[in-house]
Amino acid sequence: MIREFAGADVVYLLLAARWTVALALVAMLGGGLLGLVIAALRIVPFKPANWLAILYINLIQGTPLLGQLFIFFFGLPLIGIQVDAWTAAAISLSIYAAAFFGEIWRGALQSVSIRQWEAGASLGLTYGQRLFYVVLPQALRVAVAPTVGFLVQLIKNTSLTALIGFVELTRAGQIISGATFAPLRVYLVVAVVYFVICFSLSQMSRRLERKLHVAR
Amino acid sequence: MSLVELTQIRKSFGPVEVLKDVSLKVEKGEIVAIIGRSGSGKSTLLRCINGLEQVQAGRILVAGIDVTARNADLNVLRERAGMVFQSYNLFPHLDVERNVTLALKLVKKLDREAAGKIARDVVARVGLAEKLHAYPDELSGGQQQRVAIARSLAMQPALMLFDEITSALDPELVGEVLRVLEGVAKEGMTMMLVTHEMNFAKNVADRVIFMHEGRIHEDGPAREILQTPRTAELGSFLSAVLH
Numbered sequence: 001m002i003r004e005f006a007g008a009d010v011v012y013l014l015l016a017a018r019w020t021v022a023l024a025l026v027a028m029l030g031g032g033l034l035g036l037v038i039a040a041l042r043i044v045p046f047k048p049a050n051w052l053a054i055l056y057i058n059l060i061q062g063t064p065l066l067g068q069l070f071i072f073f074f075g076l077p078l079i080g081i082q083v084d085a086w087t088a089a090a091i092s093l094s095i096y097a098a099a100f101f102g103e104i105w106r107g108a109l110q111s112v113s114i115r116q117w118e119a120g121a122s123l124g125l126t127y128g129q130r131l132f133y134v135v136l137p138q139a140l141r142v143a144v145a146p147t148v149g150f151l152v153q154l155i156k157n158t159s160l161t162a163l164i165g166f167v168e169l170t171r172a173g174q175i176i177s178g179a180t181f182a183p184l185r186v187y188l189v190v191a192v193v194y195f196v197i198c199f200s201l202s203q204m205s206r207r208l209e210r211k212l213h214v215a216r
Numbered sequence: 217m218s219l220v221e222l223t224q225i226r227k228s229f230g231p232v233e234v235l236k237d238v239s240l241k242v243e244k245g246e247i248v249a250i251i252g253r254s255g256s257g258k259s260t261l262l263r264c265i266n267g268l269e270q271v272q273a274g275r276i277l278v279a280g281i282d283v284t285a286r287n288a289d290l291n292v293l294r295e296r297a298g299m300v301f302q303s304y305n306l307f308p309h310l311d312v313e314r315n316v317t318l319a320l321k322l323v324k325k326l327d328r329e330a331a332g333k334i335a336r337d338v339v340a341r342v343g344l345a346e347k348l349h350a351y352p353d354e355l356s357g358g359q360q361q362r363v364a365i366a367r368s369l370a371m372q373p374a375l376m377l378f379d380e381i382t383s384a385l386d387p388e389l390v391g392e393v394l395r396v397l398e399g400v401a402k403e404g405m406t407m408m409l410v411t412h413e414m415n416f417a418k419n420v421a422d423r424v425i426f427m428h429e430g431r432i433h434e435d436g437p438a439r440e441i442l443q444t445p446r447t448a449e450l451g452s453f454l455s456a457v458l459h
Contacts, residue, residue: 118268119305123319123371124295133318137309 005182010189016172017193023168024155026090031097031154038102043109053102060099066160068092073164085166093158100150108143109135141212148205152198159194169193217280219244219375219406220265225274227260234260235271236430244374247407249417249438252427253453258410261427262377265408266290266297279374295323298368302380304360306352306367312339313348316367324371338366342396358389362396369400376400378409394420414457418442426450 041053060068073088083091112135120130162171173190177183220242227235234257242248250258263269265276267283267290276283281293307315313335320331339348342362344355352360361381368376378397382390394416401407401420411417417424417438424441426434428449434441445451 113305115301115303115305116307119301119307121268121290122266122294122299122301123367124291124323125319126291129322133322134307138307141309 002181003179005176005180005185009176009180009186012176013169013172013186013189013193016167017169017197019166019168020155020158020170020194021197023086023089023093023158023161023166024151027093027097027154027158028151030090030094031101034094034098035101035105038098039105039109042102042106057099057103060096061103065092065096065157066163068096069160069164085161085164088164089158089161089166093154093161096157097150097154101147104146104150105139105143108139108146111142112138141209144205144209144212148201148208152201155198155201156194217277218242219246219279220408221275221277222261222265223275223277225261225264225271225276227257227264227269227271234430235264238274238430238432240425240432240435242375242406242408244406245404246423247401247405247421248409248423248425249421250408250410250425250427251412251414251417251453252433256427257430258427259379262299262379262408262410266294266299266377268299291323295371296373297375297377298371298373299377299379300361300364300368300381302383304352304357304364304384306360306363308352311349311351312344312355312363315352315363316370319367320370334370335366338370339363341369341399342366343392356389357385358392361385361389361393365393365396365400375406375408378407378411380410380412382411382413412457414442414454426453428453 038053038056041049042057044050069088069092072083072092073085076083076088116134116138117130120134125134158168159170161168162174165171167175169190173186177186180186218241220240222238222240225235225238226233238257238261250261252258260269264271265278265283267288271284274284278293279296281296282288283290283293307318310318313332316335316338317326317328317331320326320334321328324331326334336345336348339345342365344359344362344366347355347359347363352363355363365381381397382393385393390413394413397407397409397416398420409417409421421438423436424434424438425432426441426445426447426449434445434447434450441450442454445454
């Protein structure tokens, strides 16, 4: 039965957008924590740890996210682990995000000159103090823009989870489009919602960068 | 016991031997200028003294702390031996006051007020009282270097190491930094400076060490060494830098 694309559908899309945001948040947190570990493994003076991190980064960055989603959603049940779409999506997006965050943050840390470490050391600061009070604040400034840039990618990439049946913004659009036969209007609304989320995020990042720059 | 005692130090970077069997004693209150061509090992020598570089052989004692010991507490050592670098290395995200107070709070565990008072004192001593809340990128090179000296002074080290601290400065800014150094010297601080400022070495240092190819080639009272070099190497070095 075909019906008109109505206000209720827009509400339905907005409600589904909550899952887009929730998924992005989970991937941001999970990927952020794992990303810190990857960045640390990447810079510790212990070769096998570096290799492990590089292997991880190349493996994840070198394969499509959709493939990773399929492996978790369709692959895990084959070895006896049952996962629902939400779990598979959350896990694979976190793993995906960690590979990028790890690289971004490693770059930001290494962008701080070795001389800053030495200056901290020559004042008697411990390794941890040098890291937290001298290097991290400077690395943070460098990291904000690429981190948010990647978050925007991440939000848009959550749309791939529609293909494993997770009902977020894109999947909700497919459902309503199927019911109303008004794909143009439906997907335009979907696009506007994505845009609003991503645009506000980059605006926030701009403001944060300005603030960090004024406070140095 | 001397404040600094180096015994038969050897240091290599890969296959390149930068310090070859260097022994040296510096007494409390002495001002030692270290001169020599680039690559002669003088900066490396300073960096070994506060443990920024590890030596392959030999022993370094600073204020009774064995820098070369396997379990040496380098953070305690560095609290006692301050260092100022050629490239200032101020913390760009902190203003002048917080550049100075950071280590006072974290290392000396002073409260905000006590640390702030010391910061105001030392920053005034280097003549930058009005720049207390400026950020490093708002200061000239000379001013940044003076803040770096103040930051190191604030820790009340027993020894201060200066690694070519005027070499990155525009010529007209060198004077203000040297004047600050002279002030520090007059207060009795033990100082080791790697420098290309021969006049400063002659007028302020008690003693000059000439490094050549990783060895101490000449070592003696400043004026005597600079006016009557004993070796051809020092003679040719001096005539090269003085012209």
